[in-house]
Amino acid sequence: MKSIPFYFMAKIKTILLTALVILFTLSAGCRGNATDNKTVTVSTPVTLSGNVLVAYFSRTGNTQTVAQYIHEIVGGDLFEIVTVDPYPADYNECLNIARRELQNNFRPALASQIEDIDKYNIIFIGHPIWHGQTPMAIRSFLEAYDFSGKTIIPFCTSGSSGNNQAMATIRNMSTNSTVMDGLLITRAAFSNARNLTATWIDGMNINTVKPTDNM
DSSP, X not given: OOOOOHHHHHHHHHHHHHHHHHHHHHHHHHHTTTTTTSOEEEOSOOOEEEOEEEEEOOSSXXXXXXXXXXXXXXXXXXXXXXXXXXXXXXXXXXXXXXXXXXXXXXXXXXXXXXXXXXXXXXXXXXXXXXXXXXXXXHHXXXXXXXXXXXXXXXXXXXXSOOSHHHHHHHHHHOTTSEEEOOEEEEGGGGGGHHHHHHHHHHTTOEEEOOOOOOO
């Protein structure tokens, strides 16, 4: 069997490389339109300006503490998401109820309402991680208002769980909004929560209308 001359091998490699470059370019072009009319996730520093709402759901007070740190830095209005039926103080009992709500896709009724959501264009949404997910109260909150055209900035606290599933839920329920990368503060890092929060916000370069009265 005769060997293939070197210059033929070189030409074949050139053709294959050219084909791969064309294929990659076409593929990238298709992906570029994938977010049309859908949630856009932003991970690079951007400049945001406007009216801010810091909304949070908190059972033990940890998420509330982070919400207060955010409010100190960016101002705006501070709003607590409260359910009509409070969750029990007992940890295990609370988790059992949260599990049943998640399994049944249940939406707890909310006792607190925002009078004018339209005046806010930057909305921080905070919550603890329950069973690796957002509490169902956050889903009630997301379905209660129209967030189209707004920038949503999630933050959460947890014992040790990650926030990937929670972020995915917020993205999926916030179509036609811009969703920034979220902040996660675990129990092990909570003693440094103020500094972690400040560093996270500095990376977003937010210019806001400074503090108003709490809601």
